[in-house]
Amino acid sequence: MFTRRAFTASGLAAGLLAAASPVRAVGLTRRPVVVELFTSQGCSSCPPADAFLGDLAKRDDVVALAFHVDYWDYIGWKDPFGDPLYTARQRAYATRLRQRSIYTPQMVIDGIAHEVGSRRDRVEAAIRERLEASRAERVSIPIEFGRRSDGPVTLIVPKAATSGPADLMLAAVDAEHVTEVKRGENSGRVLADYNVVRSIVRVGRWTGDELAVTVDPQTWHRGADSLVILLQADHGAIWGVTRIPL
Numbered sequence: 001m002f003t004r005r006a007f008t009a010s011g012l013a014a015g016l017l018a019a020a021s022p023v024r025a026v027g028l029t030r031r032p033v034v035v036e037l038f039t040s041q042g043c044s045s046c047p048p049a050d051a052f053l054g055d056l057a058k059r060d061d062v063v064a065l066a067f068h069v070d071y072w073d074y075i076g077w078k079d080p081f082g083d084p085l086y087t088a089r090q091r092a093y094a095t096r097l098r099q100r101s102i103y104t105p106q107m108v109i110d111g112i113a114h115e116v117g118s119r120r121d122r123v124e125a126a127i128r129e130r131l132e133a134s135r136a137e138r139v140s141i142p143i144e145f146g147r148r149s150d151g152p153v154t155l156i157v158p159k160a161a162t163s164g165p166a167d168l169m170l171a172a173v174d175a176e177h178v179t180e181v182k183r184g185e186n187s188g189r190v191l192a193d194y195n196v197v198r199s200i201v202r203v204g205r206w207t208g209d210e211l212a213v214t215v216d217p218q219t220w221h222r223g224a225d226s227l228v229i230l231l232q233a234d235h236g237a238i239w240g241v242t243r244i245p246l
Contacts, residue, residue: 077184
């Protein structure tokens with residue numbers, strides 16, 4: 001599904017990117033803050049958080065992602081975007097963040113903090129704190145990419161000092177879905193969901209050396225509107241992020 005090669009010369013990486021078009025590099029001092037919403041169409045308290053995520057998705061300084069969990073499916077409505085893998089991702093965060101339990105709606109900010117997803121003031125404060133953090137406090141590793149039309153995508157993470165390894169993750173995202181819910185706690189409501197993650201896979205392992213990964217389109221969900229690439233440390237912190245429109 002994907003191939004991986006590590007390069008020690010930056011010229012080789014630059015050559016790979018030059019061969020693909022268009023090319024974009026994200027190396028801003030203030031990279032976007034990643035906000036992950038764990039939600040469900042079977043949860044009556046989730047729609048306000050879903051709407052809030054839609055607002056966050058319009059911002060340039062935020063990368064907003066909605067992960068639909070499956071543990072509310074039993075009460076009458078099976079969320080069409082729910083996936084046990086997303087529930088597992090939320091449980092992993094709960095362990096890292098020392099939570100007693102998981103809940104919806106939950107927003108995880110940059111992989112290191114969480115708030116109730118409908119509490120706009122608290123979430124906004126957490127985002128602002130991350131944006132204002134110093135370089136020493138907030139790791140920011142640029143991720144470059146190149147692509148030929150609708151073919152494979154080449155991802156490159158540069159060589160950099162690191163305190164440990166990180167996973168290079170690829171998420172396929174749908175911009176918006178509108179669903180008429182016919183059963184469960186939200187029965188009779190028409191729900192709008194934004195930046196819905198349809199798949200997420202690990203495509204590489206970064207250990208501080210320059211890394212180049214070429215990913216085939218079959219790796220991600222067909223029909224997605226964009227790809228979001230995350231560089232995520234083993235302790236959960238997001239170290240890098242970029243968005244690729246499809």
